[in-house]
Amino acid sequence: MCLRLAKEAGAFYIAPVDRLKQISKGTTNVAKITYIEHGGKQHVVDVANGLTVMEGARDNNIPGIEADCGGACACSTCHVYVDPSWTDKLPAKEDMEEDMLDFAYEPDPARSRLTCQIKVTDALDGLVVQMPEKQI
């Protein structure tokens, strides 16, 4: 019911299945993102533009990013360490992300980010992030 009303109101919403169809048809751009588990196991996946880095992990069942609050920037369980070669290429942290990182497990002021606050764009193609030993 809510989805129908949103569509009638012209709200922008693409259901995950529709997004997968767009990706397979090549009508949605994707960025290749490498998620590295704390133990070193790598997961290289295509994440559609418009999703967050957290949603890319969640949708691909990548362990190590729990995202307990669902992306509301209220839990810090989507914390990662960004590869040093990428820290200056990402959009700057908002104050809310900066505050929530204080609650993350062993945050690194230079490399820590909350993946729910990073929107995927073409510019993030090749991004590498590493999960911490644990989330909070």
Ligand code: FES
């Ligand atoms: S998912 Fe909760 S802060 Fe990112």
